[in-house]
Amino acid sequence: MAIPPEIFLLPQRSDATLQQQIQQIVAEAIVSRHCAAGEKMPSSRKLADHLGVSRITITLAYAELVSNGYLISRDRSGYFVSDTAPTQPWFAEADTSAPAGIDWDSKLARRPQSRGDILRPPNWTDYRYPFIYGQSDPDLFDHTNWRNCSLRAVGRKDFDTLTHDHYQNDDPMLVEFILRYILPRRGIRANPDEILITMGGQNALWMIAQLLLSEGQKAIVENPCFPGLRKIFDQMRYIAASIDVDNDGLPPDRIPADADVVFTTPSHHAPTNVTMPLERRLEMLEKANRDDFVIVEDDYEFEMSFLSAPAPALKSMDQIGTVIYLGSFSKSIFPGLRLGYVVAAKPLIQEMRELRTVVFRHPPSHIQRTTAYFLSLGHYDSQINRMARVFSKRRAIMEHCIREFGLTPDVRDMHGGSSFWMKAPEGVDTTKLAVDLRKQSVLIEPGNAFYAHRSPDTSHYRLAYSSINANLVHDGIALVAEAIAKATKAR
Known part of the structure; x- marks a missing residue:
């Protein structure tokens, strides 16, 4: 060139x-x-x-x-x-006589708050036993058809969709497919003006928190919960109230009457994967109607309910519009896609659309259109079925190995998902355990990042199987068990 x-x-x-x-x-x-x-x-x-x-x-x-x-x-x-052309030399050291730079510490009005992240090195693919969550397996992804959909999305027929600034609007093809094919699987009916395309679940949670929470209002979150939600609150200088989950998820009877917004993951609780039963879902809706609070339902990974049929979404039973429903394609297609959607009452969607415009007008048009083609041409369903079959087999292998090496799952009755929430023996620090296991090319996720600062936890860890080859599971679990045994003896 x-x-x-x-x-x-x-x-x-x-x-x-x-x-x-x-x-x-x-x-x-x-x-x-x-x-x-x-x-x-x-x-x-x-x-x-x-x-x-x-x-x-x-x-x-x-x-x-x-x-x-x-x-x-x-x-x-x-x-x-020419290869021998004269060039200026690169200077390794800066000119010490230059004036000092700006003191950015004194300029920043609001800095991102530091919170312990899940321990996951950026080069996780170099590790032999990556028991980490939320990453895609290249062997399961439909590369050929995604590429074909991408080429179609940038073709002459879709030129206007690709190049025009759509201001506040989303791709109508993607919106229509979500409304007609994705939401009905969760029992949800909605109109086009009740849906907003987002840059993934984190973006959706940020907009909701910005619009619904201010000083003096009370938000309820699960404990443990998705760490990204706590980071949003930290940046807002907002403190949410945490309620411990049990084997059925968030207990509605523990939600205070003065709550304003309740954030929950009923289908696959993050990170334990417990599923809220129908009776508890109905109880939560009744309490929301009685006490006048809003429910934010994060329905991530509902597609991975391969052990039993998924329970109906809270939104499907919502009669008055009290539930804000969040969906995402990050786990079902690939995490780098960063594309999701919100279903809520029309007035809230209008406000979210206005807020989204302040930051960016809409997610990239070609990404929306590529995803729309991938969904509408049947490739999405094929991929989900393929992932469910493979994950089911991997899960069976994981369960067998966990029993064989005497490890302890903290939750036993689950409907699917792609990970296990584990409990280490008393006195074993799972953060230190995760660091030690890296030396043996094993990655696990310590549980401390999921808990509120006021209730730190070093005894839990997560073992995911979405990114590890089934043939490596046995040896990887063996190394985890060996490290736990060594840590237990060293107490």
């Missing part, structure tokens, strides 16, 4: 000839490393047209640059930056 001629500009005032000026600007670009060794120069015709000079002037300038060692000429290929 040739260097674009647009990077070369003639000086505004110069006593030199045009040929000398061209030699000067090309030489300066090479010396300053804006043009790297081996890169192809613009053709003499293109550079002449750009600079408004004759082609012979460019040719003569190039010839002089060749003789001076800046360029080389290749037959029928053009001119290239």
